[in-house]
Amino acid sequence: DGGITQSPKYLFRKEGQNVTLSCEQNLNHDAMYWYRQDPGQGLRLIYYSQIVNDFQKGDIAEGYSVSREKKESFPLTVTSAQKNPTAFYLCASSRRTDHNEQFFGPGTRLTVL
Amino acid sequence: GESVGLHLPTLSVQEGDNSIINCAYSNSASDYFIWYKQESGKGPQFIIDIRSNMDKRQGQRVTVLLNKTVKHLSLQIAATQPGDSAVYFCAETAISGTYKYIFGTGTRLKVLA
Numbered sequence: 001d002g003g004i005t006q007s008p009k010y011l012f013r014k015e016g017q018n019v020t021l022s023c024e025q026n027l028n029h030d031a032m033y034w035y036r037q038d039p040g041q042g043l044r045l046i047y048y049s050q051i052v053n054d055f056q057k058g059d060i061a062e063g064y065s066v067s068r069e070k071k072e073s074f075p076l077t078v079t080s081a082q083k084n085p086t087a088f089y090l091c092a093s094s095r096r097t098d099h100n101e102q103f104f105g106p107g108t109r110l111t112v113l
Numbered sequence: 114g115e116s117v118g119l120h121l122p123t124l125s126v127q128e129g130d131n132s133i134i135n136c137a138y139s140n141s142a143s144d145y146f147i148w149y150k151q152e153s154g155k156g157p158q159f160i161i162d163i164r165s166n167m168d169k170r171q172g173q174r175v176t177v178l179l180n181k182t183v184k185h186l187s188l189q190i191a192a193t194q195p196g197d198s199a200v201y202f203c204a205e206t207a208i209s210g211t212y213k214y215i216f217g218t219g220t221r222l223k224v225l226a
Contacts, residue, residue: 004156006156031212033212035216040121040218041218042202042215042216042217042218042219043157043204043214043216045213045214048212048213050212058213090156090157092156094212096212101147101159101162102147102204102214103159104149104156104157104158105156106155106156107154107155107156109154
C-alpha cells in the first residue's frame with residue numbers, strides 16, 4: 001500500500017526547543033516538499049528537494065532545516081529560531097517531471113507551548 | 114480538528130444539487146492546475162487536474178473549467194453528497210522545472226441534508 005506517512009499526528013513542544021517532524025514515502029518519488037498551513041491561508045512552501053542530497057529553500061524557510069539523505073525520507077526540523085512555529089505541517093511528494101500532482105501526507109499539528 | 118477552514122468563504126449546497134467552486138489564479142504563465150479536497154485534520158487529496166491547452170476536463174462527478182483570458186478556474190461537483198463536505202482549493206504551476214506550486218486559500222463546501 002503506497003503512500004506518504006507523517007508522524008506524529010499531534011506534537012507538543014515547549015518554546016525554545018527544536019523538534020523534528022518525520023515524512024516517509026514509498027511511492028518512489030524523487031521530489032519531496034514541506035508546507036505550512038495556517039488558518040485562512042494557502043499552503044506555503046518551506047523547503048523542497050528534487051533529488052537525494054539536494055534541497056532548496058521555499059518561501060518561508062527561516063527557522064527551519066531539512067535533510068534528504070534517503071529518497072524515501074525528508075525530515076523537517078523546526079528550530080527555536082522560528083518565531084511562530086505553531087501550525088499544521090504537510091509533507092508532499094511527486095515524480096521528478098514537470099506537471100505532476102503532489103501527493104500529500106496526513107499532516108502533523110505542531111503546538112508550541 | 115484542524116482549523117484550516119476558519120475564515121474561508123463558505124458554499125452551502127443542498128444534498129443532490131450541483132456545486133460550483135471558483136478560483137482566481139495569479140500567474141498568467143501558469144499552465145498546469147490542480148484541484149484538491151481537504152477534510153478536517155487531514156492532508157489534501159487530488160481531485161482533478163487540467164493543463165492550459167484544455168478548457169474543460171471531466172472526471173467522475175467532477176468537471177474543471179479553465180478560462181485563461183480572465184485567469185479563472187472552476188470546479189463543478191454533480192449531485193453533491195454529504196461526503197463532499199470539505200475545503201477545496203486550487204493549485205497552479207508554470208513550466209519552470211522548479212516544481213513549485215501556488216496554492217489558493219480555499220473554499221469550504223457544506224452539504225445540507
